[in-house]
Amino acid sequence: MESKQDPVAAGKGSFDLFNLSSRWASAWAESSSAAKTDEEEPSYLNTFNSSGMFQMVSMDKMSVQYVGSPQHFYDVGAVQANCPAPTRRIAYYFEMTVKNAGQKGQIAIGFTTKEFNLRRKPGWEANSCGYHGDDGYLYHGQEKGEPFGPKYTSDDTVGAGINYSTQEFFFTKNGELVGTVCKDIKGLLYPTIAVHGTNEEVTVNFGKQPYRFDIEVFILKEKLKQEELIDKLTLSPNVSHWIVRSYLLHYGYQDTVNSFDVESGIMSPHIPTPQENGFHEQGDAYELSNRKILRQFIMNGDIDSVFRSLHEWHPQIMQIDTSVICFLLHSQRFIEYIRAGQLMEAVKYARAELSKFFTIKPLDDLLEDVIALLAYEDPSKSCVGHLLHSGQREFVADAVNAMVLATSPGSKRTEDWAFSRLEKLLKQLTQCSLERRALYGEQGEVFDVHKVVHTRRSIV
Amino acid sequence: MYHFWMIPSQFESIEAMISALSISVQSTSKKVITREEWEKKLKDVKIRKEDMNKLVMNFLVTEGYVDAAEKFRIESGTEPELNLATIADRMAVKRAVQSGNVQDAIEKVIHLNPEILNTNPHLYFHLQQQKLIELIRYGKVEEALEFAQEELAPRGEENQNFLEELERTVALLAFEDVKNCPFGELLDLSQRLKTASEVNAAILTSQSHEKDPKLPRLLKMLIWIQNQLDEKAAYPRINDLTTAALEEPAI
Numbered sequence: 001m002e003s004k005q006d007p008v009a010a011g012k013g014s015f016d017l018f019n020l021s022s023r024w025a026s027a028w029a030e031s032s033s034a035a036k037t038d039e040e041e042p043s044y045l046n047t048f049n050s051s052g053m054f055q056m057v058s059m060d061k062m063s064v065q066y067v068g069s070p071q072h073f074y075d076v077g078a079v080q081a082n083c084p085a086p087t088r089r090i091a092y093y094f095e096m097t098v099k100n101a102g103q104k105g106q107i108a109i110g111f112t113t114k115e116f117n118l119r120r121k122p123g124w125e126a127n128s129c130g131y132h133g134d135d136g137y138l139y140h141g142q143e144k145g146e147p148f149g150p151k152y153t154s155d156d157t158v159g160a161g162i163n164y165s166t167q168e169f170f171f172t173k174n175g176e177l178v179g180t181v182c183k184d185i186k187g188l189l190y191p192t193i194a195v196h197g198t199n200e201e202v203t204v205n206f207g208k209q210p211y212r213f214d215i216e217v218f219i220l221k222e223k224l225k226q227e228e229l230i231d232k233l234t235l236s237p238n239v240s241h242w243i244v245r246s247y248l249l250h251y252g253y254q255d256t257v258n259s260f261d262v263e264s265g266i267m268s269p270h271i272p273t274p275q276e277n278g279f280h281e282q283g284d285a286y287e288l289s290n291r292k293i294l295r296q297f298i299m300n301g302d303i304d305s306v307f308r309s310l311h312e313w314h315p316q317i318m319q320i321d322t323s324v325i326c327f328l329l330h331s332q333r334f335i336e337y338i339r340a341g342q343l344m345e346a347v348k349y350a351r352a353e354l355s356k357f358f359t360i361k362p363l364d365d366l367l368e369d370v371i372a373l374l375a376y377e378d379p380s381k382s383c384v385g386h387l388l389h390s391g392q393r394e395f396v397a398d399a400v401n402a403m404v405l406a407t408s409p410g411s412k413r414t415e416d417w418a419f420s421r422l423e424k425l426l427k428q429l430t431q432c433s434l435e436r437r438a439l440y441g442e443q444g445e446v447f448d449v450h451k452v453v454h455t456r457r458s459i460v
Numbered sequence: 461m462y463h464f465w466m467i468p469s470q471f472e473s474i475e476a477m478i479s480a481l482s483i484s485v486q487s488t489s490k491k492v493i494t495r496e497e498w499e500k501k502l503k504d505v506k507i508r509k510e511d512m513n514k515l516v517m518n519f520l521v522t523e524g525y526v527d528a529a530e531k532f533r534i535e536s537g538t539e540p541e542l543n544l545a546t547i548a549d550r551m552a553v554k555r556a557v558q559s560g561n562v563q564d565a566i567e568k569v570i571h572l573n574p575e576i577l578n579t580n581p582h583l584y585f586h587l588q589q590q591k592l593i594e595l596i597r598y599g600k601v602e603e604a605l606e607f608a609q610e611e612l613a614p615r616g617e618e619n620q621n622f623l624e625e626l627e628r629t630v631a632l633l634a635f636e637d638v639k640n641c642p643f644g645e646l647l648d649l650s651q652r653l654k655t656a657s658e659v660n661a662a663i664l665t666s667q668s669h670e671k672d673p674k675l676p677r678l679l680k681m682l683i684w685i686q687n688q689l690d691e692k693a694a695y696p697r698i699n700d701l702t703t704a705a706l707e708e709p710a711i
Binding site: 103168229231233235237239240242243244247248251253254256259260262263264266267269270271276292295299332388391394395398420421422423424425426427428429430431432433434435436437447449450452453454456 | 498538
């Protein structure tokens with residue numbers, strides 16, 4: 001039995017399980033509330049910030065009509081949406097239908113930044129882009145545009161969108177894609193429409209009605225493009241096999257590993273055995289039996305056996321009785337009393353073993369949740385009911401598992417034993433995705449492991 | 461008016477300076493993230509244990525590790541997404557193909573779900589082709605010829621690709637030393653594995669289950685996203701997926 005220096009083990013314990021305890025708080029918060037903070041989406045036209053007298057916005061704020069007659073190029077009636085296009089998705093899209101093209105059809109659709117001069121058509125000024133109906137040209141920051149697509153007039157429905165994957169604007173007419181252009185405008189962009197002729201009138205659609213253009217298919221195609229690129233990549237042979245095996249060893253799922261090895265031998269004879277592979281997994285298999293036994297105790301709610309075993313095998317883990325691991329185990333013991341309906345025992349136990357944690361931040365908040373179980377006749381239906389689920393037992397089992405791995409003589413860095421390889425890979429995947437989005441001005445989607453696990457693939 | 465004249469050689473050296481400067485500006489425009497900063501950010505990323513368990517179960521089930529899936533269910537409390545009994549059936553088919561008992565495999569597939577072969581002509585052809593390969597492997601020339609003419613040639617007539625593959629397979633008969641002839645790789649274990657994998661996928665699809673495990677796809681995503689991020693940042697990468705070790709950012 002290795003004897004570790006107490007400060008090292010204790011230092012490791014309180015430092016890393018601190019992270020586990022923050023996981024405790026967040027794991028349940030996540031599952032109870034909606035996934036992400038939803039971005040606001042444009043839903044109506046901004047009448048407040050408009051160019052005044054020469055255009056009129058309807059009562060429902062979804063239509064614009066030009067009043068009077070235009071005199072020059074600085075009395076355009078342009079209107080922006082009430083908020084900018086959301087960015088945390090693959091693409092954003094909206095449409096406009098021309099109710100009345102007037103005499104010249106000097107209508108435009110596009111995107112502009114917040115400071116845009118609304119007496120100008122989108123595209124005529126820097127940091128704006130617009131597809132104009134009178135000439136079918138695309139204007140991209142100056143008064144001179146370039147041929148782009150067909151003109152459009154009364155009863156036509158045109159759409160404008162931003163493709164965050166390719167960083168392009170795209171425009172449609174009557175359900176067909178007209179074209180794309182590179183988006184080099186940074187920052188938030190407002191859906192913008194404009195009229196510039198007597199009686200010209202347009203109505204906008206921000207999604208309440210079905211779009212003429214099949215935006216869903218468009219987005220799906222983008223996703224598939226990316227998926228195809230990813231599919232083409234090759235992995236070194238059997239890498240998944242080893243990662244799964246390593247995972248099973250890391251968490252102490254001993255019976256599963258044994259079956260896995262036997263079945264691999266039969267069904268996948270081309271995969272070398274762990275011994276042949278020379279794959280260094282000594283660290284993962286450290287104290288496999290003990291960890292398996294401990295996990296079983298915890299999943300069966302037998303915390304007393306856990307205390308006993310730990311004192312016998314790794315007394316140093318429980319050395320500091322105000323450490324996070326002690327807190328977790330004592331809380332779980334308390335929870336097991338509640339589960340068994342033994343309230344008086346629970347109270348006694350809390351007084352003896354839990355009260356000392358009230359002075360330790362951030363454990364005091366977690367402790368409050370735990371003790372609160374006493375307050376309910378049917379605690380499983382309360383807001384702290386999740387503590388009675390097997391998920392909480394698993395959380396404690398994982399913590400104990402990590403503490404035992406920490407006693408391994410080979411592990412120097414906390415990162416070595418705290419997380420399985422699979423977890424490290426998934427964290428890296430998530431973090432790289434977040435970082436990439438940040439570098440692209442917070443635009444586009446982020447890989448969500450949870451979503452991937454729970455969604456069926458779009459292509460067969 | 462002041463005219464500023466430059467001697468041509470001076471002009472050239474200034475041009476060289478400007479292009480050197482712009483190159484150095486480009487190479488330092490990548491954001492550098494130190495290991496310490498990166499590890500700090502990683503700490504804030506939460507992956508749910510439940511999701512990881514599901515990924516592992518999905519792997520075991522899709523690849524057909526029945527016993528392991530059952531044990532994992534008990535040890536981790538994760539529910540398998542498929543009825544474990546159906547996995548056993550599927551694995552029996554896969555094993556039959558892997559050991560060269562193609563007729564047995566075909567019968568098992570029909571028994572499992574006759575529609576599978578009807579809706580997968582490519583699969584059916586490849587199974588037949590594998591059967592032909594096995595006959596050739598064991599030197600059963602007459603049987604092979606009969607089988608090729610009766611069963612496979614009609615299929616070859618329907619489809620150009622089938623015809624080409626059929627011809628490659630029949631060509632094996634022209635060689636004494638079959639293993640070392642131009643199409644010898646058809647006799648490799650890898651060909652059996654390919655066919656076995658195709659059968660596995662078809663059965664899974666017929667059971668409305670995804671034919672590939674999710675884990676390899678996530679690993680490919682990791683490779684892809686790191687390649688993408690490389691364009692804009694220098695940061696600690698994971699280059700060896702099996703160790704999942706972070707490497708120092710290359711500056």
